[in-house]
Amino acid sequence: MPAVAYFKSLPLDDDESLVDVELPVPEPGPHDLLVRVEAVAVNPVDYKVRQGDDPGGRPKVLGWDAAGTVVAIGDQVGRFTVGDEVYYAGAIDGPGANMRYHVVDENIVGRKPSTLSFGEAAALPLTSLTAWEGLFERLGLAEGAQQSGTLLVTAAAGGVGAMVAQLAKNLTAMTVIGTASRPQSIEYARRMGVTHVVDHHRPLAQQVVQFAPGGLDHVFSTAGTDRNLRAYAEMLKPFGHLVAIDDFGPVEIGLLKPKSISFHWELMFTRSLHRTADMAQQHHILTRVAALVDQGVIMTTATEDLGTINAAHLREAHRIMEAGSAIGKITLTGF
Template sequence: MNPPTTMPAVAYRTSLPIEDPASLADLELPVPAPGPHDLLIRVEAVAVNPVDYKVRQNADPGGEPRVLGWDAAGTVVAVGEQVRLFAVGDQVYYAGALDRPGTNSRFQAVDERLVGPKPAGLSWAGAAALPLTSLTAWEGLFERLGLRPDAPDQHGTLLVTAAAGGVGAITVQLARALTGLTVIGTASRPETAEFARRMGAHHVIDHRRPLVPQLAELAPEGVDHVFSTTGTDRNLAAYAEVLKPFGRIVAIDDFDSLPLGLLKPKSISFHWEFMFTRSMFRTPDQAEQHRILSEVARLVEAGRITSTATRDLGPVDAANLRAAHRLLESGRAIGKTTLTGFREGTGA
């Protein structure tokens, strides 16, 4: 069956506070045509990430509708002429590209090289919660920090900040499943500390308190690796103190400046992780994200990791997405927040 010509979508036209009802709006938009390497996907569920509200707040589209969203699961309904990895009817999950329309629409065109097979046994929402954070965590651990996947003989200590957040939770799981590292997570509330332990953290410390004395008790010889998901500028001096010589830091958050000179005495290396780099710059190895998502799906199916979805807010519409943005902006979300399906009678 051919897809319809128009579809329900949620977009923003100008940067507004999330309390403003016009900050996100329900629209009817044309269904995109897939390019040569594209899959046209019928979106069944989406997840929300901090990048959604950061783009909404900081990239004003000047009155034109911009569709946000960079996590989804759905079914392939059409393919471009050069597609080789998938076929119509395949169930998939993906994060997509930052410089193309996002997942908050019933249909989306996505380069097949950025897409993985949906993990069997997961709900649509459970699958939609994984792509962006799994890619971030995998690239951060195994490309930026230089760890080896599936190496239980690989020892040392890894610090993961905000270990109950979307990226932190899957980073903890991947590190536990694929390395022999001791994983120390940070959290600030009893419920987030408990979630971080459920994800597999060996130890959880309070990031509202000074990190150095807490880490000195757990890792008196020092920390080997830091996966910094938040507060990198605030915590850099602590990282420099607790890391061993030649240690490594990978960071994913945003800040204006960083005193990297603190890292020189120990020859500590600092690395950025931005999972949109491959798609944004059309690197020759874009298909590496297909491979990573395929491997993550296998790990889920083998029971070695699990989805981090914790809350589903209902169908994809402007009101529910405003609630999701509001929750993430509060800084109190645990795991991943999802939305499933569209209103009956829209964009079938």
């Protein structure tokens, strides 16, 4: 089957950084689905793995966002059947979905929103799971009008930021403040549900105080947590909550102690990495997200499709992601 892989960690200007290959079709295990992949989306995790995990000459396939059709199932699968259209983010400790046929555990898969194309659906799983877990499980928000307060989300026009904004805006009564700087990213963030926009290239606290004079209740930090930690400590109310998803080195976490601010990590791969007892929660989240999409409550964050799934198009997608200039999600459709 066709796939896109890399054999050595290389810069993108090297044609060998991502290459077209032929691989055997995988066999599903007892709880697995074999999915014919119709579309994938690209996330920062793709280029971070490519840069930092050298496979030593063996083909490694990236891609942790996919939509496709179930073509075979394991003998203990109970949630899906052959022919189901599905979407999922997969597991970081297994092969990615940049291949024609991909195996994935049924517990982390949802049925594709019926109103979306495969490409539109592929944009949603990783960011929806990250946003949902971050908001409702880490920050402890509750759905409904009783959940009021003020939430700051950084990089609000990015894949995760846009989903955070949509979920908070449409499922709670939170006031959403988002960071963005370019005119097109500001417009997109507002369309996703951000009420007030601040510029992440300028001091945050001086801007946020205009919209949250009493302080923030929650911060969802998708980027820049290390450089913004002092500002978060200043802006958050006593007993506030901060959740981060980005990667960074040592930080002065003691800045949060005077206000008893809680710090949370969010990694949507935790459940699949550790085979947690509640791993199927991701199936339920994706099921709920699909229903919200089909009801018109939230929308796909797919903004640009680069064409078929091949090495050249994926190198271009990685190039855009590495530059940090993407708005919404980049997808690729078909082989």
